[in-house]
Amino acid sequence: MTPCPLGLAGQCYCANRVNSFAAAPAKTAVLLLAHGSPETPDQTPEFLRYVTGGRPLPPQVVEEIRHRYSLIGFSPLACWTLLQADQLSQELKLPVFVGMRNWKPFIADAVKAIAAQQFERVIAVCLAPQNSRTSVGLYRSAVTGGSALPFTLDFVDEWHDQPLLAKAFAENLRAGWAKANAEYGRTFSGTLPIIFTAHSVPARTITEGDPYEAQSKETAHLVARAAGLEADAWTFAFQSQGMSGGQWIGPTVEETILSLKAKGHRGVFIHPVGFLCDHVEVLYDIDIFFKQFAEKEGMRLWRAESLNGSKTLTAALAELVRSRVGALKT
Secondary structure: OOOOOOOOOOOOOOOOHHHOOOOHHHHHEEEEEEEEOOOHHHHHHHHHHHHHHOOOOHHHHHHHHHHHHHHHOOOHOOOOOOHHHHHHHHHHHOEEEEEEOOOEEEHHHHHHHHHHHOEEEEEEEEEOOOOOOOHHHHHHHHHHOOOOOOOOEEEEEEOOOHHHHHHHHHHHHHHHHHHHHHHHHOOOOOOOOEEEEEOOEEEEHHHOOOHHHHHHHHHHHHHHHHHHOHHHHHHEEEEOOOOOOOOOOOHHHHHHHHHHHOOOOOEEEEEOOOOOOOHHHOOOHHHHHHHHHHHOOOOOEEEEEOOOHHHHHHHHHHHHHHHHHHHOOO
């Protein structure tokens, strides 16, 4: 197993500052929520049971996902989330806890820790800015646990249009795109087309009124505007469609790459705006699978760096929390 690059593996919460803020308004704490990821490929079957709520998956699906984790060696999702929590705690001078829906540190354990320290109010932020019942809705359910909480919960349902979030993505886009265009221009003329991406969801969730698709595209529009892109410089695709059957929303990244190839492009630049840090959907789906797919089509592929420890991301999260704290005072 590749060790956590940040040296944070095994920590349960960003709790080292919890006792420093007794004077916080109404004893307020912050809870960051994320998906979670296994620490080793061998933990994949157990991890997937949490993802599906105990519903068994076909053995070939489990093995394929285990294989993907083995190729990337280690998913740093928990490491980056803990770092994001630590940076936010320093910025806000408030205690920040971390809870994962499908792996350690589990949301239920974070809620118990918050309750044990008798915080009166918790501002919960899901690290998936676009609202979907398949993600944000499940995080909310995991926090409430079907019973009354010993604190007041202020749950941020969506923040896809937060200006500093768009700025953070735009910063990484400009830096990565400029470098990629310089490499591309040594062989080909023109500039690389940009594909903004977000995780796909089952089509039925959208037809039932879920706002996720529209919010994902709105985030892309805001990032493009913040980066000063022309309308014809970018397009949008959904990635990481599920393997368990049923229709998932698109277009897919593969379809979009082929469409750009047909227009004469020989390279693409991917910028995932539905993810806030590196994990398997970035490190495998983009860096390995989509890159290999593009190469087989005679194209090159680059991507923007994930936000990870971005200070602008920290500022975006801090502004979200401050707006809720401010509402408490009024």
